Amino acid sequence: MSVTTATKEALAIHGGTPVRKTRLPYGRQSIDESDIQAVVDTLRSDWLTTGPRIAEFEEAFAAWIGVQHAVSFSSGTAALHAAAFAAGLKPGDQAITSPLTFAATANCVLYQGATPIFADVSPDTLNLDPEKAAAGVTPRTKAILPVDYAGHPADLEPVFQIAERHGWTVIEDACHALGAEYRGRRVGSLSHMTVFSFHPVKHLTTGEGGMVTTDNPGFAETLSQFRNHGINSEARRRQTAGQWQYDMVLLGFNYRLTDIGCALGLEQLKRLDSNLSRRRQIAARYTAALRGIQGVNLLGVRPDVNPAWHLYPIRLELNALSVGRGEVFSALRAENIGVNVHYIPVHRHSYYRDRFGYKGGEYPVAEAAYEGLISLPMFHGMSDHDVEDVVKAVSKVVTAFGR
Numbered sequence: 001m002s003v004t005t006a007t008k009e010a011l012a013i014h015g016g017t018p019v020r021k022t023r024l025p026y027g028r029q030s031i032d033e034s035d036i037q038a039v040v041d042t043l044r045s046d047w048l049t050t051g052p053r054i055a056e057f058e059e060a061f062a063a064w065i066g067v068q069h070a071v072s073f074s075s076g077t078a079a080l081h082a083a084a085f086a087a088g089l090k091p092g093d094q095a096i097t098s099p100l101t102f103a104a105t106a107n108c109v110l111y112q113g114a115t116p117i118f119a120d121v122s123p124d125t126l127n128l129d130p131e132k133a134a135a136g137v138t139p140r141t142k143a144i145l146p147v148d149y150a151g152h153p154a155d156l157e158p159v160f161q162i163a164e165r166h167g168w169t170v171i172e173d174a175c176h177a178l179g180a181e182y183r184g185r186r187v188g189s190l191s192h193m194t195v196f197s198f199h200p201v202k203h204l205t206t207g208e209g210g211m212v213t214t215d216n217p218g219f220a221e222t223l224s225q226f227r228n229h230g231i232n233s234e235a236r237r238r239q240t241a242g243q244w245q246y247d248m249v250l251l252g253f254n255y256r257l258t259d260i261g262c263a264l265g266l267e268q269l270k271r272l273d274s275n276l277s278r279r280r281q282i283a284a285r286y287t288a289a290l291r292g293i294q295g296v297n298l299l300g301v302r303p304d305v306n307p308a309w310h311l312y313p314i315r316l317e318l319n320a321l322s323v324g325r326g327e328v329f330s331a332l333r334a335e336n337i338g339v340n341v342h343y344i345p346v347h348r349h350s351y352y353r354d355r356f357g358y359k360g361g362e363y364p365v366a367e368a369a370y371e372g373l374i375s376l377p378m379f380h381g382m383s384d385h386d387v388e389d390v391v392k393a394v395s396k397v398v399t400a401f402g403r
Ligand SMILES: Cc1ncc(COP(=O)(O)O)c(C=O)c1O
Pocket: 075, 076, 077, 078, 101, 102, 104, 105, 147, 173, 175, 176, 196, 197, 198, 199, 208, 209, 210
């Protein structure tokens, strides 16, 4: 792919011709006939929810990851809440996490009445900086939630060392990182609990859905009860065994994933390897083409990881541009490139500012990174032509706004 950055073309936002006639979304599911058939078959079966597809999906998922237990949930957020509960977080406790994440990562700590403590990110990967995390330790810290930003595994080994030293639970938010590898092992088999999301823009979708993986049977049992009102047995098993008794042993929720969702997930799982390799190809094309464009910086990739590329964020070098990120964002949208921004740092949301008194400036690396971040379209159904359009548009816009 060759990109010409020398000439300034009229931008679509200024009345020029857009790079694309139709909008390319930033993320999109891919559904094929086998997915549709599996869902239809389930709709015709006796079980729409909490039937046989749940265990099938969980077992297949656990086998794919290489972990003992996988417990499904109605969303990644519900899965995070359950993991925070299983970790024993309670009022008065604290848990450390990254500010550069979706709010759900920190919210799950709040759901338990505990307090999220943010620690700044590393400048290369924008993942939780273990040294900053170590500096946030107090006697009340009980857990740490590293986030695998964009699909690049967090710096896990130092996180595990701090956690082990202090007896904390590690809840890895791998909602971006299904299929990522850290030091040759799949994400999901490393932390005490790892959380995945099956939202349609992810590597695998169940509509809405999530999963927690763990090698700890105690966590697995608590997680299964928590998603089912805190009840110690499933309705289907009672029905099959001809029993009506059950006991509610803890205060849980209805966070169950449906059989319909699991049937879809099982089919999608069959294509996960090919979806992942396609995302890696797209990322490699982006990296090769964008590396040389002045005004654009890329995320670092550490040598001990194989990222899953949920997102492909670029970092604008604002000093090299005559405008801010907002103008570049709008200009790319006008070129019909569906860009997005991940993330407004969590502590900058009104709720966190009002409740915890954040003023801004507390986490300078995350906050400076945020000012220049733009997520380019990244989904496994993208064609090479789509990738070229994105590169063309980025080059066109950044060149036009170059100083
Ligand atoms: C990092 C991160 N954590 C948690 C979630 C929540 O997942 P869900 O949308 O499945 O509730 C998301 C969703 O996008 C996410 O990106």
